[in-house]
Amino acid sequence: MATARRSYGLQTPGTRGVEGTKRYSMVIDLRKCIGCMSCATACKAEYGVPLGVWRTWVKVGDKGRYPNTRRIFMPRLCNHCDYPVCVRNCPTQATFKHKDGFVLQRYNRCIGCRTCMVACPYNARHLLPAKRTDKNLPNMVVDKCTFCFHRVKKGLVPACVQACVGGARIFGDMNDPNSEVAKLAAKERMTVLKPELGTSPAVSYIGSDWEIMDEPHSYTNRTTQLRREFNAYKRNHKGDTFSDIVEGESTMLQITEHFFGFMGSIPHKLSQVLKSFGTFIFG
Amino acid sequence: MEDSVITFNVFHHVAWGTSISIYFWLVGASAGSFVISSFGWVFNIKRYKQLALTASLTAIFMLLLVPILLIWDLGKPVRFIYLLLPSYWHATGPMSWGTVLILTYPMAMIVYTIFVMLKNEFWARTLGIIAIVLALSTHWYTGVVMELNPGRFLNHTALAPLLFLTGAFISGIGLLILILWVQNMIVSAAKRIDWKLIEEMAQYMMYGIIFDAFLLFLEFLQSIYGSSNAVLGHEAVLMGVFRFPYLWMEIIIGLIIPFFILVTPLKKRRLVLVAAAYMVCFGVYGMRIWWVMGGQYLQTFY
Numbered sequence: 001m002a003t004a005r006r007s008y009g010l011q012t013p014g015t016r017g018v019e020g021t022k023r024y025s026m027v028i029d030l031r032k033c034i035g036c037m038s039c040a041t042a043c044k045a046e047y048g049v050p051l052g053v054w055r056t057w058v059k060v061g062d063k064g065r066y067p068n069t070r071r072i073f074m075p076r077l078c079n080h081c082d083y084p085v086c087v088r089n090c091p092t093q094a095t096f097k098h099k100d101g102f103v104l105q106r107y108n109r110c111i112g113c114r115t116c117m118v119a120c121p122y123n124a125r126h127l128l129p130a131k132r133t134d135k136n137l138p139n140m141v142v143d144k145c146t147f148c149f150h151r152v153k154k155g156l157v158p159a160c161v162q163a164c165v166g167g168a169r170i171f172g173d174m175n176d177p178n179s180e181v182a183k184l185a186a187k188e189r190m191t192v193l194k195p196e197l198g199t200s201p202a203v204s205y206i207g208s209d210w211e212i213m214d215e216p217h218s219y220t221n222r223t224t225q226l227r228r229e230f231n232a233y234k235r236n237h238k239g240d241t242f243s244d245i246v247e248g249e250s251t252m253l254q255i256t257e258h259f260f261g262f263m264g265s266i267p268h269k270l271s272q273v274l275k276s277f278g279t280f281i282f283g
Numbered sequence: 284m285e286d287s288v289i290t291f292n293v294f295h296h297v298a299w300g301t302s303i304s305i306y307f308w309l310v311g312a313s314a315g316s317f318v319i320s321s322f323g324w325v326f327n328i329k330r331y332k333q334l335a336l337t338a339s340l341t342a343i344f345m346l347l348l349v350p351i352l353l354i355w356d357l358g359k360p361v362r363f364i365y366l367l368l369p370s371y372w373h374a375t376g377p378m379s380w381g382t383v384l385i386l387t388y389p390m391a392m393i394v395y396t397i398f399v400m401l402k403n404e405f406w407a408r409t410l411g412i413i414a415i416v417l418a419l420s421t422h423w424y425t426g427v428v429m430e431l432n433p434g435r436f437l438n439h440t441a442l443a444p445l446l447f448l449t450g451a452f453i454s455g456i457g458l459l460i461l462i463l464w465v466q467n468m469i470v471s472a473a474k475r476i477d478w479k480l481i482e483e484m485a486q487y488m489m490y491g492i493i494f495d496a497f498l499l500f501l502e503f504l505q506s507i508y509g510s511s512n513a514v515l516g517h518e519a520v521l522m523g524v525f526r527f528p529y530l531w532m533e534i535i536i537g538l539i540i541p542f543f544i545l546v547t548p549l550k551k552r553r554l555v556l557v558a559a560a561y562m563v564c565f566g567v568y569g570m571r572i573w574w575v576m577g578g579q580y581l582q583t584f585y
Contacts, residue, residue, distance in 0.1 A: 114358070
């Protein structure tokens with residue numbers, strides 16, 4: 001299907017199917033996925049992704065009625081969109097789209113405004129926590145999957161692809177007709193997440209179920225356990241940065257609590273700022 | 284249809300929260316107050332000149348609170364400076380437009396206020412025109428900054444800037460009525476603002492309430508006749524988790540009760556009129572809450 005090539009700010013125009021360009025893409029064959037989470041573990045190991053945030057993860061669902069049931073999976077990661085909303089909305093050029101299709105983040109430019117997190121329709125971005133074991137690692141800036149840019153440039157595949165035991169994740173240049181992904185794209189029926197948004201994702205799925213891809217379904221058809229876990233997570237990860245609402249508890253009380261949490265954090269943040277100025281001036 | 288349930292997913296956060304919703308309210312109230320201030324000096328409605336200074340000072344004060352909320356909401360507060368550096372400027376980012384507007388609007392407003400104090404008709408008018416364009420643009424920006432995210436179906440509506448500007452207009456008037464009521468109690472009889480003028484402003488507020496209710500009705504129709512996302516957004520978010528800010532704060536306390544007060548003889552009672560003004564301000568803040576946090580809520584489960 002021909003799509004008009006658009007470009008906003010730091011986006012390079014869409015490159016899928018354009019001769020002389022590369023379009024690194026991932027195909028996830030869900031018929032082969034066994035939900036072992038090796039991909040998420042490999043990613044955590046590759047980048048030291050902190051607790052509570054993920055660059056890639058696997059969503060799990062159960063389908064059917066006993067005894068005819070089946071477990072379904074949906075590995076998720078940044079879609080490295082051809083037309084990424086996060087890139088066009090970033091106010092400081094911290095995120096940009098590489099000519100080969102990678103959507104990348106520059107920590108040194110990121111101010112932690114979280115505009116890109118609001119813009120991303122796929123929840124693919126996260127804010128790195130303030131406290132990290134290694135103080136030299138970036139904190140309080142937005143991070144995301146890079147499609148393992150550093151590995152791909154050395155001729156390797158991304159860590160999640162390398163670790164996938166079922167061979168469900170396949171990576172390559174979609175514009176190269178001899179690549180495995182291009183061959184799969186020519187042969188298999190594939191779909192992408194939220195195609196109606198016009199982002200043209202580089203991550204495609206073979207054999208997906210609509211239930212696990214659908215956003216309203218993810219909300220309405222959660223198990224009670226998942227609902228409880230999410231509420232517990234939100235209750236225990238209240239910070240001054242986010243404003244999560246725990247279901248079943250007073251919304252306005254929580255909003256008031258967020259506000260006081262935010263105001264209460266200002267002296268601490270101020271002391272950090274003064275400390276960094278002090279270090280800058282006095283060494 | 285077969286049953287299917289989601290049994291595991293990782294958890295995501297609502298990235299923009301309370302501080303951003305308060306910021307949206309403050310900018311709106313500032314813009315609304317400034318519009319009233321401009322009536323006298325820009326649009327030459329002479330009876331409004333007596334409250335121009337109070338209105339513009341209110342607008343300036345509201346806007347001076349904004350940096351506290353915005354800068355300390357950043358992950359890296361010191362890096363707010365990046366927003367001002369040309370080498371970091373990203374023209375397609377709505378926040379970049381907002382940075383320019385939030386910087387220029389108070390400057391124009393302060394210079395305008397100085398000329399109002401000096402009673403310099405020409406420059407007050409000239410600066411007033413510039414400042415009113417900036418005031419409206421600044422609040423327009425708060426509407427579009429979330430609208431331009433196609434994934435946020437509650438926010439992704441072309442009515443967003445209109446909803447914000449109408450909310451700004453009525454909350455600005457509401458806030459000004461409250462301040463003028465307090466001011467009238469403090470100052471000498473000669474310096475008091477004519478209550479008839481305040482009643483006239485309340486009349487404008489009522490027109491704003493009607494238009495705001497109409498826009499909300501359009502949004503409601505759009506939601507319930509919309510995609511499954513939009514329908515769920517209305518049912519589970521607006522009428523569910525965010526029922527209090529949406530239904531109670533915005534619609535009942537912020538629109539219906541003040542409207543009832545303003546179309547009946549109740550408006551002749553000063554305290555009731557002041558209460559109506561307060562309720563409008565409170566209601567508009569309810570809209571800012573569901574707009575910011577409700578718009579992001581559903582996707583955290585995806």
